Amino acid sequence: MNASGFLSQLLQLGIALLLAPLLVGWVNQCRAWLQNKSAPPLLLPYRTIRKLFLKDAVVAATASPMFRIAPYVVFAAMALAAAIVPSLATDLPFGRAADAIALVGLFALARVFLALAAMDLGTAFGTMGARREMFVGFLAEPALLMVLFTASLISGSTLLPTIVDTLAQRDLAIYPSLAFAGVAFTMVSLAENARIPVDNPATHLELTMIHEAMVLEYSARHLALIEWAAALKLFNYSCIGLALFLPFGIARGSADAAAILGATPVLIAKLALGGLALALIETLSAKMRIFRAPEFLGTAFLLGVLGMLVNLLLGS
Amino acid sequence: MTHVPLWAQLINVLAALLLLLAFAMLAQRRVLTLINLFAAQGFALACSTAIVAWATGQAHLYGSAALTLLLKVILLPWLLHRLIRRLDVRWDIEGLLNIPTTMLIGIVLVVFAFNLASPIEQLASTITRSTLGIAMASVMLAFLMMITRRKAIPQVIGFLAMENGLFFAATSATYGMPMVVELGIALDVLVGMLILGVFFFQIREQFDSLDLKHLEKLKEGE
Numbered sequence: 390m391n392a393s394g395f396l397s398q399l400l401q402l403g404i405a406l407l408l409a410p411l412l413v414g415w416v417n418q419c420r421a422w423l424q425n426k427s428a429p430p431l432l433l434p435y436r437t438i439r440k441l442f443l444k445d446a447v448v449a450a451t452a453s454p455m456f457r458i459a460p461y462v463v464f465a466a467m468a469l470a471a472a473i474v475p476s477l478a479t480d481l482p483f484g485r486a487a488d489a490i491a492l493v494g495l496f497a498l499a500r501v502f503l504a505l506a507a508m509d510l511g512t513a514f515g516t517m518g519a520r521r522e523m524f525v526g527f528l529a530e531p532a533l534l535m536v537l538f539t540a541s542l543i544s545g546s547t548l549l550p551t552i553v554d555t556l557a558q559r560d561l562a563i564y565p566s567l568a569f570a571g572v573a574f575t576m577v578s579l580a581e582n583a584r585i586p587v588d589n590p591a592t593h594l595e596l597t598m599i600h601e602a603m604v605l606e607y608s609a610r611h612l613a614l615i616e617w618a619a620a621l622k623l624f625n626y627s628c629i630g631l632a633l634f635l636p637f638g639i640a641r642g643s644a645d646a647a648a649i650l651g652a653t654p655v656l657i658a659k660l661a662l663g664g665l666a667l668a669l670i671e672t673l674s675a676k677m678r679i680f681r682a683p684e685f686l687g688t689a690f691l692l693g694v695l696g697m698l699v700n701l702l703l704g705s
Numbered sequence: 706m707t708h709v710p711l712w713a714q715l716i717n718v719l720a721a722l723l724l725l726l727a728f729a730m731l732a733q734r735r736v737l738t739l740i741n742l743f744a745a746q747g748f749a750l751a752c753s754t755a756i757v758a759w760a761t762g763q764a765h766l767y768g769s770a771a772l773t774l775l776l777k778v779i780l781l782p783w784l785l786h787r788l789i790r791r792l793d794v795r796w797d798i799e800g801l802l803n804i805p806t807t808m809l810i811g812i813v814l815v816v817f818a819f820n821l822a823s824p825i826e827q828l829a830s831t832i833t834r835s836t837l838g839i840a841m842a843s844v845m846l847a848f849l850m851m852i853t854r855r856k857a858i859p860q861v862i863g864f865l866a867m868e869n870g871l872f873f874a875a876t877s878a879t880y881g882m883p884m885v886v887e888l889g890i891a892l893d894v895l896v897g898m899l900i901l902g903v904f905f906f907q908i909r910e911q912f913d914s915l916d917l918k919h920l921e922k923l924k925e926g927e
Contacts, residue, residue, distance in 0.1 A: 563714045563715070563717075563718050565717050565718050565720075565721030565722075566721075568718075568721070569721065569725070683805055684732075684804055684805060687804070687805040687808055687809075688732070688808070691728060691808050691811070691812060692725075694812050695721075695724065695725070695728070695812075695815070698815055698816065698819060699721050699724070699839075701819070702819055702835060702838045702839065703717045703720070703721075703835050703836070
């Protein structure tokens, strides 16, 4: 625990909060390019959030305090997760606050609050969206845990900074278990972030939406917080994936300020490439029926378990 | 951590790929894709055998690898493709269980196979002994595929995939069987395939379908 630890912690949290909407804008722009559409401006998510913060909030007369609290809880959970996930450096004072399992719990907390708020008003859309979200969530969570367990088995710890530290200093080699876990993690991230094979982030068609259906009743600052939290969730998942499977260029151990600042452009470059890959996946795949989601996430779970078993068997 | 040589990494990757392909075959709904997956599994097997041959200097394993390539990547898939074109069966396969359940049973089988293989691994002295568990798992997954499928062609592909697994087990436990045995098995598989091909036509002529549940009845008109 020292000054550089706090510097990296602050810098990491600041970067996550500031860059998360940019990542969403970048993914949208890449997707528009790939689909031969004229791209929306890169900074559009920032403008949307600013516009929403300036508006007056409208809350339904039947809404309970739960409905008002939920956006703040969701945003806080995502911000805390952003502080825990080692994206820039592994020497994080917050890193000891929660391990990988608690991190999954943090995501679950946000999901439960959002689903409860969606059910709060008793509208048909909100309830349907909440049910679908929980349906996807309960299938995605075990798969995510299996991926994290695979990484924990390799490093012998469930603390994310320790895991990333171990993974970053290994020899450059092909690890089948990590390859399985990587594919599983990609599938889970697509499902959790309401991306195309499972949900369509760009549609307001009633039959296809999951995430959008839940936040339909929100307006102004509440909606701004929820949109920002969704962007942060995407950012967090990208950072977990990058930290576990491409941990190069991260500042390890008690690094000095220069190393931490040097890790920033590496992270941004990796995120830009990751966003491009996400846009590519979304362009190449079609949205599946909601009842195919168990198969999709079942495959992710299978790959996660296989990763763990192969790691136990081959020791790599 | 000790440095793992490249060939060992490659064998591990191919073994993992073999397991993954076994699961992909278990989950596959279409007959055509199933045949392509079977060919891919054969290719992974041939590659891993060739790498083991190169790493250990066992010249006869090159022969096995070439045999696998010729038989399981080229000849058998070609025969199967020709067969389904002649039979005109490109329908979706219906399993007895739904796919997620089959996958979960598959995971249990893999755990069982890995446990079963661990004492044998400690006795074996080959460089590839750690992949024995994967070989046994692919044999069991092929078994499961034969059990859960109702149509004749997927069952035959399951049988051939099981032979893939056995071959991989032989390579990883004892650097392969003697060449005579291997040639014999290869011929058996080929002849078995041809006979089963004739069988398919007979079954279809008799029942107008390749669904094997018709064969479960002993008498007609019950």
